[in-house]
Amino acid sequence: MRSYRLLHILIISILLSSLSGCAAFRSGETQPPTPWSISKEPSKQSISLLITGESSVNGTRQDVPQRMIEVWQAAAEKAYKDSGFFSNVKVGAAETDLRAEIHFTDRGEANSGLAFLSGFTMTLIPANAQGEMVVKTALKTKDGHALGTFEKKETLSFWIQFFLIFIMPFNWPNTVVTEMLYDLNRATLDQAYGAGLLRSQHVTDRQWAQVMQ
């Protein structure tokens, strides 16, 4: 009977010790979402997205897992499709009117000593990490003529602490990061549209040649 109670205590202890709270908070550098601009173009153009990315932790360059690239790609693809600026959005090399070369730079800063201490104290002592995401987009015609380059960035704070378990449902890191990636691409598109770069008359080859003469 006593050993049975000990087993219960052990199981509850393990479950309690495996509980921890984590949350992410955006710096808010990107403008809050507004309704998409309405494209008045009679004929929209198609666009292909070329996604590349790099990642570093405390200044040391890291191999970017393929899964991470796919998350970045999905966020960009969704923003470009939702915008309604394009007749078709493709990913990878494709014969489209426009090409967006999107480069993601993910910089992380973390204190491994504090992370160890936090883990050692069952996350009662908080641990913190900072992340910065930079999205650089080069808009080009299908022949590689550059139309414009845009850079958007935002920083994130990640916290781990036992009592953040109550905030976690509202600031779940994966959800916060996905929203931020979408907003960064959206801000890029808003700026490109505002600059008149997504209008078809700017990007036909013949007219490009006329502009260059």
Add this chain to the structure above:
Amino acid sequence: MWCAFSKWLNTILPRVIMVVVIATIFAGCMTLPPSASLNPPSNRSGPIDASAWVRHVEITDPEMSDQERKKQLENTLTNNLLRFLRDGKYFRKVELFPGTLQSEDFILQFQFDRYRQKRYTKALYSSDASDLSATLVITHPNGQLVKEAKADINEEHPVAPLSPEAALPSGMGARTQVIEELLRKALFVPTTGP
């Protein structure tokens, strides 16, 4: 209470220690989903005064059976190579195929017949291993062969337990080395005729 603790100390604790010791001695090997990142290029020889077009990279490794994953990896590697060739200033201009090509342009086709990454673990020591074999075929738009080069690498490097690489395995160094060797052989080593 003390009795229970004493029993735990005498019977369970030695078993726990034994399991931990066995687990740390046990050696393991894990095949990792490979990635496509590259280190910055170290080219000092270019640029070649021509335009180059990068074809979609092909991975033909029979060990990679998941077709969807293979396709995604090929896309990422193609995009990364485009950027790598531009940053390394290998050519006057580098674009992604297809496009409007001139007759004197080069078309670059990279093909990997081995594209493998593994992690070996033994006791508190672990290492990342890369096994890569690739071919670069350069042609003109009319199909005329300009140069063909082959390169391979079988590399293993230790991973420190508390380093970021312990969580995110890396094969960047080996991938970059193979690609740079292919480009060096194809672009900067003169062909020796019979």
